[in-house]
Amino acid sequence: MTILARGCTHGCLPDEVKKVLKSVASDLGDSIHDLNTLQVIPLKGAMTNQVYQINWPTTPSATEEGLIRKVLLRVYGEGVELFFNRDDEIRTFECMSNHGQGPRLLGRFAQGRVEEFIHAKTLSAADLRDPHISALIAAKLREFHDLDMHGPRRVLLWDRIRNFLKEAKRLCSKKDAEELQLNTLEEEISVLEKELSTDSQRVGFCHNDLQYGNIMMDEETNSLTIIDYEYASYNPIAYDLANHFCEMAANYHTETPHLLDYSIYPDEEERRRFVTIYLNSAGKQSSDQDQVEELLSDAEKYTLANHLFWGLWGMISNYVNNIEFDYMEYAKQRFQQYWLKKAILLGPAVTIPL
Template structure:
């Protein structure tokens, strides 16, 4: 889960390991426009919660020009969340489909990516009706990608695996405070309730504003960072996106979610209509209504997903972010929303 914005400090070449510098210098030496492959400028990018991310620049022969790439150094312990080899395969597939940045190089604990000349969205961009419609259309396209390999829903296995990991890491009092012992039953309850006739597709599973970029000139949307991507119900991906509208990771308290910012009914309907109609089909109101119902129920799965992520991250990640407070908020939302969304279930 990464959110990025503009560079925040000047050259920080000492931030990156020697192995990475050598890989960068080797890469730059092959580019004719770079004046000096050794004259790299390292600029940390703010807001990442899983990885360390840097913009790398070299002066070029053109006046005031520079050649840029992105370096991503993987966070400690994140291999508990996903298989890094799977993520690289996804990254390379997406690149070949023209869906994201090209992979320029790899090193033992990270990679070098093409620098996309587009702007990362801000929290407020998600509320812009025009931008939201562009995101909806792009997400529909994303869901239609034919990723090689099995096309099985990953959500429930992932939740159970993360629960097992969280239980193994949590001290007893911490586990009791967030009712971890109740989660196995809750996951099974959700799976039973939601695993009916579902439309499945290749999902991003982390569609927050920092993972969406826009080209200001062409208005083209690019979805980046595929660490959590897998086959899942479309409704889960959309539900997760709606939940992310309550977040702003670039404040003094980035872990605090403001659920008063969860999109209202008209806003959700507008997004879903844009999503369903983006392929040129006529959309019936009943289709929007049914998808809206599915999406709302999948917000519960999203809350459990990121609550468990927060608990595990508290124990494996050194990035300055209050993961446990974030996890508690997601659990609180789960328990408060569950009776409204599943009134027929025991509370």
Template sequence: MVYAPIKPKKNDLNITGPNTVHIWDRLRNWLNAARRLCSYEEIKAINLDMIEKEISSLENDLSGKEERIGFCHNDLQYGNIMIEEETKMLTIIDYEYASFNPIAYDIANHFCEMAADYHTETPHILNYNKYPGDKPDSLEVENLLASIENYTLVSHLIWGLWGLISDHVNDTDFDYLEYAKQRFCQYWSRKVKAL
């Protein structure tokens, strides 16, 4: 399946505040929170000490390139996309993580979320065989897909840190630690290919 890029349009949203990228600050804030909450053993098992260097490296490699910045949902998984059956009208909900970021990051995160099935006995187990992306037909699509692939790394780091934090602060029936480990594992396995 090939995803065609949306033609650039003037941003009609009237959102106050600077339209600067927020993902790098969020990553660092969540890393600091994870460090405070995790035990020494957890920090070593997940290689959390290496994540700060990875964040800086990604920020350096990905920032400043020609990228479209826009107001992003930042948690665009299927549970936050509602489709009205009769009209097929789409409604996106749950904007608690929304901020300005590279649009490719939002798409990359959506692609990563396709690996999840939160309605199974093991909702924390991710199947990355469901990750989309075939050979593109045009240079524009190819460039977008390359940018998305790079921001997939950022998605894995942010939700890996979220999983670590959630493992310590949430008391729900979800294996946040296993989820975090999978996201970090995907980060390390895809890093060489993406960059």
């Protein structure tokens, strides 16, 4: 399915999508009498899928805001089957809905789906640094991790990274493979798995992609909704915190969305505040400072696994995704951070290859 242009109407939509939208409208008690009334609005910031807001009048003569129906149209990106199983993701989506989390699934078609439109503000990069909003995110993330979800409660991180590495080697050019040292990464993954996997680590249902665009806030109630569960799975909670901290270096709504700024990575005080609020949320007050320090340290070490995961993701996406984003440059930055931080986080005995 081609990318839909900004401001286009029903003529941009494939017949299959029109049919699903008419069915969704009927289920919601509306009737799309004239496909010319459909409005298609591209939403920025998505890097795996193409996402659009679809509007239609709830009655033939409706013009007021309250009489306009809004839904979200998600068109699956090219090659996403290399990153996750779409059937598993749909099951997660439906299970989250049953838990009262996230939007409802309204309709499906071969290359995407229609979701409930959440009437809330999508967070910005700056919002992640707001102490009040950050505290809300910490508490919401704890709630997310405690969800009882489908599937075995086992860590999927290391298998996923190894699968990503296999695909990256298959797809990428010899030049890119050499430049990004792919032949060294199998050993790196094994070292990390050995170093970071401990008997005491807590495993929970993790989002694994908690960037600002996947968090929405109702500004009247200050309640948060976490959306987009493509990468969600059981994993060490420290990995999910690490992912969120790494995302604070990104702003996907600039002229150069692929560029990361690690000079604004949260400092130790900011990370400690987040971890403390996380542990003290959900009615589980914890005054154990050792527990705070342990999770803080584990999360920082798990940034290494995070850099490998998203670095390999970027390499693969460069070859399979047609979204306008410099995936390869993004990948290079993540690998650069991996090698830069590895010796610092895992000890001076580890050397950085030239």
